[in-house]
Amino acid sequence: MGFFWASTPSPAFATDAAASAIYNQSPPPACPMHNKDLPVACPVKKTGLSSDDEKLNPLTNMPYDLSTKKQPGQKIDLPTERTLSTIPRGEDQGQGVWEYPSPQQMLNAMLRKGKGDVPEDAVESMVNIHNFLNEGAWEEIEQWEEPYTQQTHIQPRLLKFTGRPDAISPRARYYNFMSYFFPDKYGSELPFDRHDWTVLRSDGAGNWKEVRYVIDYYSGGEDQFGLPAFYLDVRPGLDNVDNAVQRFNHWKEIMRPTWEKAMGHSPEAGSTLVSAAEKK
Incomplete structure (x- = not known):
């Protein structure tokens, strides 16, 4: 899921669940946070802010600076160090890559969004899986962008992203509709989440074109090890x-x-x- 947060090597992924993510052509892997026992707050596009809301970063729809302080009553000390992604950020190489939230920031974000009781001992694994699958999502986008990258020899970059869990895409509705007639081919469940990522595509002459990608997240049941599997459907928006x-x-x-x-x-x-x- 697109739960990056601030501007700043491939991260290390320590959980077996992360390794169990299924990479298929249709659809490829997705965010693990559909597990109802592991609530996660992803960036959500808002129509407006109340006077009590913090000012949000328009590139992420998250607070500019989320605290790394422990929550009142928190029993486990969670790491506050953040992990760099491999996903280039912004228009300039000097902006580096997107940075993932630390486990403590992840917990704070979930509680801030009213996600209820969060199992503290699961947060680190959730962050590892989340980061691993974001990298998989970017790999899918790079495959889509490959013809343009071959022309310009300039890699795409991620400008911004937002969560849109309540905006079901037309293709997701179509798949859901077709499942009534062809249940063996189309899954009957709607995506449990959706994100829009705005990708920068170079024209080779110093200019960037913004390309919106739609990512639908689906639950994939369990893998051969009994661990939850998830899928995502990545494609450019029909803009x-x-x-x-x-x-x-x-x-x-x-x-x-x-x-x-x-x-x-x-x-x-x-x-x-x-x-x-x-x-x-």
């Missing part, structure tokens, strides 16, 4: 014709091996084709 063409070309590339096989062509025949972006 313009360019994004629609990008989605079409992306899925065309995924389905091409199946089509080539159905037409009796060898896999090697398909590998000689180039994308539309490469022809430009």
Whole structure:
């Protein structure tokens, strides 16, 4: 989930549950926080702020500075050190990478959002899983951006993000509708969360284009070890014709091996084709 927080090597992931995340093409991995026993506060887009609300960072929809102090009655000392992600932040390399919250900040955020009783001894594992799966989400975005990265030799960057748990995407509604007719192919559950990430795409000439990505989070039941598995569906939002063409070309590339096989062509025949972006 997009629970980064401030501006500032790949993090270490210490839990077996993190390693159990399932990476499939459709859909890929997602946030582990659907577990009702592990409530988590992710950034949520708000329509307005009351006089009692703290001023929020527009890039994250979270407070600019969340306290690392222990909560009243807190029994366990949680780490306050934060972990750097591998996700580039902002338009300039000098802005570094996004930084994940410390376990103490995560606990404070959950309590601040009224998540009720939070198991203190589970917070560190929740942070590890959360960070691990955010890295997986960014890998999916990098795959979508690969044709443009090959052209410009400039990696995409993450400008901002927001949680939109109450805004069910059209595709999620479609999948849910189709599950009534094809239950073996489409899951019947709606996503338990949604995020929008605004990605910066370079034109190779010093300019950036903002591309909104939609991430739907689904519960995936349990894996072979009995641990919860989660999936996410990542794609550019249908905000313009360019994004629609990008989605079409992306899925065309995924389905091409199946089509080539159905037409009796060898896999090697398909590998000689180039994308539309490469022809430009």
